[in-house]
Amino acid sequence: MxxxxxxxxxxxxxxxxxxxxxxxxxxxxxxxxxxxxxxxxxxxxxxxxxxxxxxxxxxxxxxxxxxxxxxxxxxxxxxxxxxxxxxxxxxxxxxxxxxxxxxxxxxxxxxxxxxxxxxxxxxxxxxxxxxxxxxxxxxxxxxxxxxxxxxxxxxxxxxxxxxxxxxxxxxxxxxxxxxxxxxxxxxxxxxxxxxxxxxxxxxxxxxxxxxxxxxxxxxxxxxxxxxxxxxxxxxKRQTLSAPASVLCEGRAVTITEGSKRGTMPSMGLVITPEEAEATLEARDTLAKIGPQELLFHFDPNAGHDATVFGAFGAIAKLQAGTSTFEVALPCKQSPHAEAQEIAAWMNAAGFKPDAIVISPSVDRQSTPPGSQWPECPPLEEVYAAARSAFPDVRLGGGMLSYFTELNRKRVPSGPLDFISHCTNPIVHAADDLSVMQTLEALPFITRSVRAIYGDKPYRIGPSTIPMRQNPYGSRTMDNAAGGRIPMANSDPRHNGRFAEAFALGYAAAVLDAGLECLTLSALTGPFGVIAGKDEPSPAGRKRPIFNTVARLAGLAGSHWRECVSSDPTAVLSFVAEPADGASQMLLVNITATAQQVELGSFRLAEKRESGSVTLQPFAVCSIALKD
Structure with a gap:
C-alpha cells in the first residue's frame, strides 16, 4: 500500500x-x-x-x-x-x-x-x-x-x-x-x-x-x-522451466477494446422508514445525485406501519425519476387482506409508486439442503393479491435477500414484470481480498439469472458491503468496534475509497447483464452515500461512494463499450458514451497497491506524454476519449 x-x-x-x-x-x-x-x-x-x-x-x-x-x-x-x-x-x-x-x-x-x-x-x-x-x-x-x-x-x-x-x-x-x-x-x-x-x-x-x-x-x-x-x-510436462513460485509483480495492466456493447442501467437508492427523515433533510444531496429510481423498503415485521407513507410520498416528489415500493409481506393473514390494507394506507397518504416488488417475509430465510421449507402461501397467490391491490403499477418479484434464495426457490416469472435480487460480499469472509474477489462471481450470477428467466427485465440491489439482513441466522452482526467481520450490519470500508472502488467495479462486472436498474446504496445512514446523525462521521458528510453513485446516475441510459483488462483482479474498465458529451473511459483499481495501466490503442482526447496512467490504491479514474 x-x-x-x-x-x-x-x-x-x-x-x-x-x-x-x-x-x-x-x-x-x-x-x-x-x-x-x-x-x-x-x-x-x-x-x-x-x-x-x-x-x-x-x-x-x-x-x-x-x-x-x-x-x-x-x-x-x-x-x-x-x-x-x-x-x-x-x-x-x-x-x-x-x-x-x-x-x-x-x-x-x-x-x-x-x-x-x-x-x-x-x-x-x-x-x-x-x-x-x-x-x-x-x-x-x-x-x-x-x-x-x-x-x-x-x-x-x-x-x-x-x-x-x-x-x-x-x-x-x-x-x-x-x-x-x-x-x-x-x-x-x-x-x-x-x-x-x-x-x-x-x-x-x-x-x-x-x-x-x-x-x-x-x-x-x-x-x-x-x-x-x-x-x-x-x-507430466517434459520440459520444466525454473520454478515461478511467486507471481510477477509490478507488471503494467493493459486495457484493450472488447466487442460487447449495451446500455447503462438506471441507478437506484434504497429508502427505509428509519432513514426517511434524514433523507428529507438531505434533499439537496439527493438532487445532486439525480437517481433514476428510489426503492422504498417496507417490512411490517420490523415495526413499519401506516405512519411511514407520508414521508415516503414527500420523498418521491423530490426527484424526477420513478419509485418502487418493496414489501416484505408478513403473510400472517391472507396475502389479499394484507396487500389491501397496505394499499389503503398508501392511498390515504398519497404515496403512489410506479412499481411494487413483493415477497413473503419468510422467503428471506435461507433453507439449506436437508432443511424443511417454512410455511408460505403460494407465490401465485401473493402476486395475484398484489395485482388486485396495486392494479396500475408494474409488479416485480424474486427475492428481497440474495441470489442464493432466488436460485433455490425460483419464483414463477409469468405474473411478473421484472425480477430482482440482492448480493452481499461479506456472508462468508470479510477480509479485503475476499470482498473484492466477489466481483469475479457477479457475471456468473447474472448469466445464471438470464438462463432461468431469459430476457425478463432484471434489477439488482440494494447490494452493499454492510449486510442489511441475514437469511442464514437470527441477526446481522453488530460492529461497534468497526472491524472487518462477516455478516456485519455496518462496515468501516463503506466510509472509504474501498467502497467507491467496489461500487464501480460492481457496475462494470454486471454491465453485460442488461440490467434495468442497479442499486448500490442508500442516501443516508450505514448504507448511505452520506453519513447519518448517529455515526462517528459528521452528519451529511459525503462518503467516497457518493462519487461512484452520482457518476453512474449521470451515465444512466448511455451506451457502453466493453474494455478487456489483462488483469481483471487488479483493474476493471469500460467506456461510456453519454448522449450529450464526449465518450469517457472509466477505470478502477480494486487493489491496495498502485497499478500502472497501459491504454492500448484508445484515442485520448487530451495529449499525454504516454498512453498510460497510474492508478493509486482503490482509485477511480475517468479519461475523455475522441469520438
Missing part, C-alpha cells in the same frame, strides 16, 4: 490488515494468514483459493480464534508451520485446535488439525473448508472420489448450482495447466461441495460435515476431532 495515503481514507478505519507471509516449496507457493492458507499456486497458477480451518457459531458467524505458540520454518526445500488456536463460545465454553502444516519441494502440502474441548462446544461447523477458484475452472472437467471409493468423472458447474454439486467426497482432482493436475484429499470426516457463487463468493467450497446432518451440534467434552488435508500434484 502506498505509504502517503492515510489508511482511513482507503478503509474508513486506521486498522489495516496484517499482510500474509509468503512461503514456498519448489514450484508451490502459499500465503499464510490468520492460521490458514490462501492463494495456493503452482508455477504461478492458482490451484486453490484457500485451505482454512473454520469454526462457526449457531448463526453461522465465524470465530476469530486466538493463535498462540506460532512457529514458522521456511527452509530451502520446503516449510512447516505449527500453532495452537483457541475459541471461546457462549457461557465460557472453549475449543482448542492444534495445527501442523508442512510442504516439501516435489511433495505434497499437508494441513493437519486436532480439535479438543474441555467443556463441550456448540458449533454449526468445525473443520476444513477448501476453496477452488472459479475463473478458468468453472465448467472444466474434474474427478471426484467418494467416501465409498467410487470415482466420478464430471465437471465443475458452469451455471451456478443451487444445491451441492458433489457429496460424500474423499478427494477431488482437477487440471491446473496442461499436463499438471492437483489432487486435494480430505480425511477425518465426510466432505461435500457447495457452489459459493450463490453468495457471490468467487469459489467452489468443499467443507466438512454434510448439511443434511443436524446443526448446531455439540463437540463433547474431552473428545478429539482430527482432520487432515493433503494437496498433491502430478506434473
Amino acid at each position: 502506498t505509504a502517503e495515503i492515510d489508511p482511513f481514507q482507503l478503509y474508513g478505519t486506521r486498522e489495516t490488515e496484517v499482510p500474509p507471509q509468503r512461503l514456498a516449496a519448489g514450484r508451490l507457493a502459499v500465503d499464510f494468514k490468520d492460521g490458514n492458507l490462501r492463494a495456493i499456486t503452482y508455477d504461478g497458477t492458482e490451484v486453490l483459493r484457500a485451505v482454512s480451518y473454520l469454526v462457526r457459531d449457531r448463526d453461522w458467524g465465524t470465530y476469530a480464534p486466538r493463535i498462540s505458540d506460532l512457529k514458522i520454518d521456511q527452509g530451502q526445500d520446503g516449510f512447516s508451520i505449527g500453532y495452537l488456536a483457541h475459541c471461546t463460545g457462549p457461557d465460557d465454553t472453549d475449543l482448542e485446535i492444534r495445527v501442523h502444516i508442512s510442504a516439501e519441494a516435489g511433495g505434497a502440502v499437508v494441513f493437519e488439525a486436532e480439535a479438543m474441548s474441555k467443556t463441550g462446544f456448540e458449533t454449526n461447523r468445525c473443520g476444513f473448508c477448501i476453496l477452488h477458484p472459479i475463473v478458468g475452472v468453472a465448467g472444466t472437467p474434474v474427478s471426484v472420489e467418494h467416501v465409498d471409493g467410487r470415482r466420478e468423472g464430471t465437471r465443475f458447474p458452469d451455471l451456478i448450482e443451487p444445491w451441492q454439486p458433489f457429496k460424500d467426497m474423499r478427494a477431488i482432482t482437477h487440471t491446473v495447466m496442461p499436463d499438471v493436475t492437483a489432487e486435494c484429499r480430505m480425511e477425518g470426516d465426510t466432505f461435500e461441495m457447495e457452489d459459493q457463487r450463490n453468495w457471490s463468493d468467487a469459489s467452489y467450497k468443499t467443507y466438512v460435515r454434510p448439511l443434511a446432518l443436524p446443526w448446531p451440534y455439540r463437540i463433547p467434552a474431552g473428545q478429539s476431532v482430527s482432520q487432515r488435508i493433503v494437496l498433491s500434484f502430478q506434473d
